[in-house]
Amino acid sequence: MTLKGRNFLTLKDFNADEILYLIDLAAWFKNKKKRGELHDRLRGRNVALIFEKTSTRTRCSFEVAAHDLGMGTTYLDPAGSQIGKKESIEDTARVLGRMFDGIEYRGYGQEIIESLAENAGVPIWNGLTNEYHPTQILADMLTIREHLGSLKGKTLAYFGDARYNMGNSLMIGCAKLGLHFRAVAPEKYFPDQALVKQCKEWAQESGGSICLTSDVNEGAAGADVIYTDVWVSMGEPDNVWEERIRDLIPFRVTMDVMNRTAEGSIFLHCLPAFHDLKTRIGEEKGKQFGLTEMEVTDEVFRTYQDSVFDEAENRMHTIKAVMAATLEDWEI
Numbered sequence: 001m002t003l004k005g006r007n008f009l010t011l012k013d014f015n016a017d018e019i020l021y022l023i024d025l026a027a028w029f030k031n032k033k034k035r036g037e038l039h040d041r042l043r044g045r046n047v048a049l050i051f052e053k054t055s056t057r058t059r060c061s062f063e064v065a066a067h068d069l070g071m072g073t074t075y076l077d078p079a080g081s082q083i084g085k086k087e088s089i090e091d092t093a094r095v096l097g098r099m100f101d102g103i104e105y106r107g108y109g110q111e112i113i114e115s116l117a118e119n120a121g122v123p124i125w126n127g128l129t130n131e132y133h134p135t136q137i138l139a140d141m142l143t144i145r146e147h148l149g150s151l152k153g154k155t156l157a158y159f160g161d162a163r164y165n166m167g168n169s170l171m172i173g174c175a176k177l178g179l180h181f182r183a184v185a186p187e188k189y190f191p192d193q194a195l196v197k198q199c200k201e202w203a204q205e206s207g208g209s210i211c212l213t214s215d216v217n218e219g220a221a222g223a224d225v226i227y228t229d230v231w232v233s234m235g236e237p238d239n240v241w242e243e244r245i246r247d248l249i250p251f252r253v254t255m256d257v258m259n260r261t262a263e264g265s266i267f268l269h270c271l272p273a274f275h276d277l278k279t280r281i282g283e284e285k286g287k288q289f290g291l292t293e294m295e296v297t298d299e300v301f302r303t304y305q306d307s308v309f310d311e312a313e314n315r316m317h318t319i320k321a322v323m324a325a326t327l328e329d330w331e332i
Helices: 016-034 057-068 089-099 110-120 134-148 165-177 193-206 216-220 238-251 280-289 298-303 305-327
Strands: 046-051 072-076 102-106 124-128 155-159 180-184 209-213 225-228 266-269
Touching: 016 134, 016 165, 016 305, 046 057, 046 089, 057 072, 057 124, 057 305, 089 102, 089 110, 102 110, 102 305, 110 124, 124 134, 124 305, 134 165, 134 225, 134 266, 134 305, 155 165, 155 216, 165 180, 165 193, 165 209, 180 216, 193 209, 209 216, 238 280, 266 298, 266 305, 298 305
Parallel strands: 046 072, 046 102, 102 124, 155 180, 155 225, 180 209, 225 266
Antiparallel strands: none
């Protein structure tokens, strides 16, 4: 298996064997790190990390992973880059591609990262766009396999707003790998129908399935994994909070939801999570709307926190696999 020189923009571009190879490579790197074995074969390489949207887990994952592989990193935040402001995406890509061996982008429209990929001449890695979040899905799948023993045939139910990067990417990942994906949401929060159609075709080939439902009980029944995300993403206008809360409160993940799942099921959340009021935004919205928790109850979050924080750690291992595999060939 060789992915050397490939971009990592969306899981749509990869087949099941390639995705599973990245998960296997991540597990291999994770074992090496746990044993304290150096794996810094990429000494002398340098990568640029472009963050138009800030992040805790994604930035730390890329920086630690790059360091473990022996690479240097340059972090460019919204104030530290002229990308799209004084310099076009195309020109920025051409400049950075001459200085760096790979470029990560976390920001807004998928068209931006596609433009970087067309012009940089080095591998481009998607740290998150409005439409897709492929590195998160690799971490999710590694976590599911660690906790449940396998992927194929498992049922993952995503509760909440399934229209954007997490709903899209989980649906793609499940369809490619033979999992049964359920979007559990009001109908207006279902994923794009063209993408649903494509994912149903992939699922038919892999043995998986795609289900869209607004019935919470149907969505939770017998599921192996319950997944949710924050209801308002970074960069969205503040005035969407009221509508989202009104529409999605019935789809909050509660212990009643978890009690309808399969024996041994797990809960996952890509974080950050508004399960209490211990954040500035959580406290602010709690006062504004009279809530103490939003997309998931504190009881569920704390009961299943082992799987959630394993998932957060696995961001680093899977991101390491993506960078390593697209820069060099590895035998595992």
